[in-house]
Structures are given as C-alpha cells and as structure tokens.
Amino acid sequence: MGSEFGTPGRRRVLFGRGSWPEASRIAEILRQETIGGALLLAGAVIAVVWANSPWSGAYESLRSFTVGPAAWHLDLSLATWAADGLLAIFFFVAGLELKREFVAGDLRDPRRAAVPVAAAFGGVIAPALIYLLVTAGADGAAKGWAIPSATDIAFALAVLAVIGRFLPAALRTFLLTLAVADDLIAITIIAVFYTEDLKVPALLGALVPLALFTLLVQRRVRSWWLLLPLAAVTWVLVHESGVHATVAGVLLGFAVPVLRSEKAGGPDAGPGLAEHFEHRFRPLSAGVAVPLFALLSAGVAFGGLAGLGTALSDPIALGIVAGLVLGKPLGIMAATWLVGRVGRARLDGGLAWVDVLGLSMLAGIGFTVSLLIGELAFGTGTPAEDHVKIGVLAGSLTASALAAVVLRARNRVYRRIHEEETADLDHDGIPDVYQTGDR
Template sequence: MERGTPPRRSVFLKLLPWPERVEVARALRAETVGGVILLAAAVVALAWANSPWRDAYARVAAYHFGPAAIGLDLSVAHWTADGLLTVFFLVAGIELKRELVLGELRTPAAAALPVIAAVCGMAVPAALYVAVARAGGGSTAGWAVPMATDIAFALTVLAVLNTHLPSALRAFLLTLAVVDDLGAIIVIALFFSGHLAPAALGGAAAGLVVFYLMQRFRVRGWWWYVPLALVIWALTYNGGVHATVAGIAMGLLLRTRRDEAAGETASPGERVEHLLRPVSAGVAVPLFALFAAGVSVSGPALRAVFTAPEPLGVLVGLVAGKTLGIFAGTYLAARFTRARLNPDLAWADVFAVSVLAGVGFTVSLLIGELAFPGADEAGHVKAAVLVGSLIAAALATLFIRRRNRVYRRLWEAENSPGDDHSVPA
C-alpha cells in the first residue's frame, strides 16, 4: 500500500462466497420448516390450555415417569425441558463450533461486529427489564427472559412474508441467534442452576474429557458416543446444572472440520447435525413448546402482561430492547471497526432485522420457567413472551415489506447466471 493511502475499509453485509451461501441456505431451510412445526405446536398448546380439556393438559404435563433410583423421575414437562431440549442445544453447539472454525466467527475481525451486536442485543433487553421491574416494584429474577432470539420463529415470519431477504442479512440473523444461544446457556449455567453436587459435576466433566479424547483420536461408532452422552447428561442434571448445558458442551467438542487424510467425506459434527437437526426441529422443540406455551389468554392474564412489572419488563425487553441493542451495537461496532455498509443496503435493513430478532420463544420460555417457579408468575411471563414475539413479528413485517422490492432485486442479482459468486469456482 502506498504511503498516505487510507486503509481499505471492510464491507459489512456484503455478498457471501458461494460455499458459505449454500451452508446458510441449508441451515435456514431446516430452521424454517422447524419454525412452522413449532408454530403449530404453540397454537395447539394455547388452544388445549384454554379449552374445556385444560385439566387434561395439566395432568399430562405433570405426569411423572423415569428411573427414580438415579434421580430421573421427572414430569412430562420436565423431560421436554431438560431432556429433549438438550438435543436443540447440541445442534446449537455444533452450529457455534462451525461458525468458530469455518464461518463468520473464525477471525476476530469478522467476528467482532456480529458478536458485539449480539451481546448488546442481550444486555439492553436485560437492562430494560430490570428498569421496568424495579420501577413497578416487581422482581428482577426474570432479567434474562427477553435476551434470546428464536431463529426458527423469526425465519417462519420471513417464510410467511415470502420475502427475498439477501443471504447476508439472513446469515447475520443466524449468527446473532447462534451467539444468543451461547449467551443463554452461559446465563442458565451460572444463574439458574440448583444446589450443586460436586461429585456428579466432576463425573460429567470427566465424561466430557473422554468425549474430547474420543474425537481427537478419531474413535468412530455411535455405540460409543450415545451411552457416554446419556451418562454426561444424567450427571449434569444430578449435579445441579441445567442439563441442556451438557448438550451445547458436547456440540462444541464435536469436530466440524473434515479429516481428509482419514478419508472423511463429512466431519462428525456434520453427520450428527444431519441426523439430529430433524429430531430437534421436528420433535424436541415442538414438544417443549407444547408443554411450555400452554398459558391462559384470558382477559386478566393479558391485562397482566401490560400492567404487572415482570411481564411488562419482558415485553419491553423483547420489543424495544432487542431492537435498540442490536441496532445500536451494530452501528457502533461498524464505526469502531471502520466497516462500511454494503452500498446496496441501508441501515433501515439492519433496523428491520433488529426488530425481527425480538421474536423470542423457545429459550425465553425455558428461562421464564426457571426464573419463576410459581405457576401464576410463570404463566404471565410466558404470555408476555408470546405477546412480545407477536408484536416484534408484526413490526418487522411492516419494515421488511417496505424494502422487499429492493430485496427482490438483490436476490435476483445474487442468483443470476452472470453473477460470478453464484456458482462454485
């Protein structure tokens, strides 16, 4: 570079390379299908819990089964939250590992902007919740509820809109959600764990070390990994840490880079994700939603969402906090890193994605259950999650619809035969 020449500024939300666009498109298709099933499960839960058969719903959710001798005599609702949702976090861990090794987060410079945006998108909603709860004299226990983005529900909104959102914006939303999942699991592990049992946690840690060594020495065969994973999960649960932590830990330990010298056509992470993503999106998360989203939508319950400090804090955090946090974090990070926005896009597009990130469901409902063990409080907070997500989806619809003509033009340019980036080199 010649003396006096200003440093070249990186482009934010530029057109992604072909391999990355293929990977993003594949992940988003699966998430979208899962979001539709998730939405159906939530509708069934709401209808069932507000029908004349609501007592049957409560009985099914409270039914206990499992081996009591090892501390696993759990209710159906508990099994879906601690058991099946571990599969969801295992897949999330694999996604995060892939981003760290092969994706946008593999270099500090590329990772800085989406990570800062995601962190701000978690911190601002939490701060707004605390401010609203304290102002109303309520509990601050639910500060983490509005922190998470539900990527499946958000993508379902995009599918319903039939939008042509550019792949870079979709990848940005996916990255935000992946970092959100990591933040949520750290929060759950640190702040929503029960009384710790050091012996069980030590056993879980030892199991994770064995898991890592098996990956390192290229041990193959599901008959080794499945029993070990179940032992790690059970020890984590009995250790007092929320069992979903075991899922994301094992996901982060799976290799996501292929060992070509060993003749691998797919990495262990790719194979496990391929097998478990349909289970996560089509079974685990919908069943969790079925027994977590069944809240009363009566007049008093809905009135509490806008008047009681805790649910109002969740509502404000999801709708205003996520938008303000992600947009301000993105803007400031771009200024700090001297990145310039893709000239084909505008900051209004970043704002629309920030609003869409306020669609929180799966993880928000989980944290709501952990933060508010009481049935009435938990019900009001869950109702606030549902209402806040619907408001965020409606507002995002307005903003995205206004720009859909621009998105369609960019989408057509990305996929045109003359685009050198649209075909493999």
C-alpha cells in the same frame, strides 16, 4: 459469517455477501430451521388453544405426568423432560454450530465476527437493562432479567418465510450468526446465574464420560452404541449436579471435531464429525425436540380478556414485552452502528439502516430459550411463570408484526438483490455474483 470489514484493497463493508460455499451451507440450515419454525409455531398454537379450551385439565395432566427412574432422581414430569431432555438435543446442535463457526466458519475471522458477536451482546444487555428498569420495585421480578435476551431463530425464520422471502443472503446469515452467538451467551447465563444448588461431585463425575466421549469422537468414532450411552451418562450427571442439563448438550457439541484433520491444509482436511452429526440431529432438534417443548411449555390459560389484561399489566410481563420489542432492536442497532463506526465501514451496496432495524426487530422474537429461562427463574406452575409465557408470546408477536411492516416495505429492493444473487447465466450451478465479486 454475516458481516465483514472487507479485505485489503477493498473498501470496508458491513453485511458482505461472503463466499458461495458458506452461503449455500447457510441456505440449507435456514431451510431446515424454517420448517422447524413452522412446527414450533404449530406446537405453540396447539398448546395455547388447548390450555384455554374446555379440555385444559387434560393438558395440565399431560404436562404433569411423571415418568422416569426415581432412584436416579429422574422421576420427572413430561414438561420437565421437554425442558431438560429435549432441549439438550437443541443445545447439542447449537454447540456443533458454534464450534463449526469458530473453527471453520466466518467467526474464525475476528473482522467478520465482530459485528454479529457485538450485536448479540448488545441484544442481550439492552433488553436486560430495560427489563430491570420496568420491573424496578417489583418483589422478586429481577430474577427474570435474562428472559427477553434470547432470539428464537426457528420462530424468526418461520416469520421471515412469510414476510421476507427475498431477504438478501447477507442479512439472513447475519441473523443466523447473531442467533448462534446469542445461544452461547444464553447457555452461559443459564449455567452461571441459574444454578442454585451446585453438587460438585456430580459435576466432576460428568467430566469422566464427557472425556471418553471426546476421546472417541476425536478418533472419528461414529458408533452410536458407544457414543450415546456416554452422552446419556454425561447428561444425567450434569442434571444431578444442579447445573441445567442443557449445558451437557453444548459441552458434548463442543467435543466433536469440525475438520477431518485439525491441521490446516492437511491431507484429510475437510468436513468432520460435526457436520455429520449436524445433518443427523438438526432435523431431530428442529422437527421434534423444539416443537414438543413448545407444545408442553407454551400453554397458558389467559382467563379471558380481563385475565389477559391483568397479566399484561404485571411488571414481569411488561418488562419482557419492553425488552423484546424495544431492547432487542436498540441493543443490536447500537452495537452494529458502533462497530461499523469504529471500523470505518459502510453498509454493503443496496442496503440501508432501515434493513438493520427490521432485522433487529425480528431478533426480538424470543420463545424457546426465553420460556426455559422463565421456568428456571420463577419455577413451574406459578402465577409468575404464566405471566412470563404471556409476556413472551405478546412480545414475540409484537416484534413479528413490527418487523413485518419494516421488511415488507423494502420488499422491492430485496427482490432486486435476490435476482442478482441467484442469476447463473453460465449455468454452472454457482450464481455469477459469487464468481465476479461485483454487486
């Protein structure tokens, strides 16, 4: 999805349009994520305003309110439930999308997957290196190296809905694919680098309900009263093991079959449970889980302009801002150019490298996973965590503004491409460009 090196007999291109079924599926996902992004922004704004209002004490009381059975070590604050529980739903949907892309989507073709996957790795490595460079010498700051590595697709799409309504389909799908690969890298980082006290018995125990869940979904069982308890037990045991509980969401998502028949071309080949669960859980993830996480995690007291200036002068906050604003575009652009150079590919007709720059800047919007990694790296309720929040907010807003300048300057070009991509002169419901294959 998003980029390709073409097919035999055609000149190799970057950011090819792809097929109509894939484009229409991606468009539907983007619509849902855009709505979710608006809700996420609303939750973040409410949290920041509330935390800096005369009622900030009520906000902190809400965040720290504890609920859950202590016998199972689940007497957690609402802020922790949001990070460990609600984001498990987010990562479950991410797991479904990841598997679908690798099994039935464009990522199954190494040629098409090369650019967005390489760009995702570049967009993780460069921000981490810049963060470590900026924070060199700051005691304990290195723990947050992964904070600026994540792209928040919902936040980015909400911004895109305002500044780039006519962005070509290929660029939109590239952004989504990059974010999907980014999620996989992020959850791997969380599992490997932010697990401090591993309890092997609990982790092994989680494999039992996970295996039963896998067996049932592979047999196409949809009964919630069977699947939900197994998913919950898996989550509890992963949480107890010391591995961040959101990892359970990804593992459960990976277990769900993508096709009705795993045999290519079989009589039952077609959309499987993954698509069914995605339709059910994506609205819950985008519309409830992520906005509530933003509400309970984004609130930070600035302490006025003086306090904001002090926070932004901290190496941790500076490293995050530099990683998001400079590292993301640098890593994504460099990786995209390198893969195109190796594959001797050119940009698809009508597009220019300035479009890739604008999209790379937009990918510098890090929010949900960046805040989560910040909590894991520095703990909750610490001055460092507050500086993480300020750095993430400042970096994301700066990246949004810079992306807006670049992408808005190309709006006339995007509008022309959009008209070509939506023209349906024969009124058969499929844009003509997907039938002729001509730009």
